[in-house]
Amino acid sequence: MEFDYATLLPWLFAMLATGVLAGLIAGLLGVGGGIVIVPVLYQILTAMDVDDDMRMHVAVATSLAIIIPTSVMSARAHHQRGSVDLALVKRWAAFLLIGVALGTLLAIVLSGETMTLVFAAVALLVAVQMVIKPDGMVWSDHLPSVPVQGLIATVIGSVSTLMGIGGGSLSVPTLGGYGFPIRRAVGTSAALGAIIALPGALGFVLSGLGQPDRPPFSLGYVNLLGFALIFPTTMLLSPWGARLAHSIPPRMLRIAFALFLGVTAARLFYQVLFD
Template sequence: MIAGIPLGDLAFLAVSLVAAGAITGILAGLFGVGGGAVIVPILYEIFRVIGVSEEIRMPLCVGTSLAIIIPTSIRSYNAHRAKGLVDTSILKVWAVPVLLGVLAGSYVAKYAPPNLFKIIFVAVAVVSALRLLFASERWKLGDDMPSNPLMVLYGLIIGVLSALMGIGGGQLSSLFMTFYGRPIHQAVATSSGLGVLISIPGALGYIYAGWPKMDVLPPLSLGYVSLIGFLLFIPTSIWTAPIGAQLAHQLSKRKLELAFGIFLLFVASRFIISLIG
């Protein structure tokens, strides 16, 4: 037994996290997301197996996901920027409101019931998936990005929801950008740049939010951030992120939309089952 964790559980945790890290890196590069949409459900299952309480399991997953996204999103953003598709003007407008939204979401996380995290995760994932799979070009709010007041509001929404979902914002910002006629490849590339803006303050916020729960959190946790999860996810996720980015630029627009939509529905289904179970 190490740090209060049986050796068998520790071995399962280590192997699962390393393998999941590789998958996360590919998805981060492929879809322009920090990887949270896959990190959170994987961590949820891993923490369930090793006996983490339902009361703290979901916020622990979200906080750990935000910490893991820090290096993964940097790697993904650099890979997409090298392709010349990142629209930095959008990132500049969203920077401050996204940051404020993340801080607000992290504060809410301190008091939110566990099911709130699941409900928000499922709602956003399903709406995003339906738009990608079935509506395609028909779901449009305009032919170009809106003026700054509305962009600021979108930035706040992206920040709050990303902090409560444990994602780097790519999923949400890609959705907004495609609503305004931006090509999916540009939306994916630009959205990868939000990961750093969201993940660093988000992870710090979850450390703060989980600090009062240190007596019931599993060993090797810092607030709602699992240090073992953070350390074992990072190496393979950083290594595989450029592979995903390369795949994204080889796929057609429609294939990328279909792949992203199916992936989101798959992720949402697990939490729907847990909510009704």
């Protein structure tokens, strides 16, 4: 796409601010930054007049690229504290990869508007779950059969790839629902996120090569400028968010984030359906 580089400076600051917000939210709530990065980056790309059908693909792909190093570092830290269920990670890995492949194929054939609606719908469901049951919902004290686990992992892999998230917003409440302590659910989810993000980002790089109307500094659908600005600020601010979490009531935090997701989903629905 043609772009006036003289107007790039405001978007540089906007991307830095995105990293700050994503890092604080990740630290405060223990969720991946993708659930924040994708909608905010989508709005930045909208303001940059990036083509309608390109925005969500670039936002999702860039988010997945950012999640690769953040999830690896997070998984390593949790593993050192014994909070990663390695047996489950190994059991789910192949199914997650199948899900990532399905999600990547869907992203290739789906329009940007459809991907935006998928993100908005899932974000709204996550927000509703946080408001109705802020502390999580437990429906069993043990995991289901391996075939059912495989189906769950495949769905998490495909939906996470379509949304550009590491899966934490889906896998943490899922594992918690099967009786996982929250720290073990978060740690295991971080490891699952690394398995999702790496092939997911690679798929978006390959499928986006040669596509017209991409924003500047893009490798496939991954925007390298967004990656370079958002990743370090996310990592820098995440520990601050974790410290801040100890001074604010968890229920208040989760409800505030649910409101953020609800407003974000409503805005995306409006932009696609009525704008």
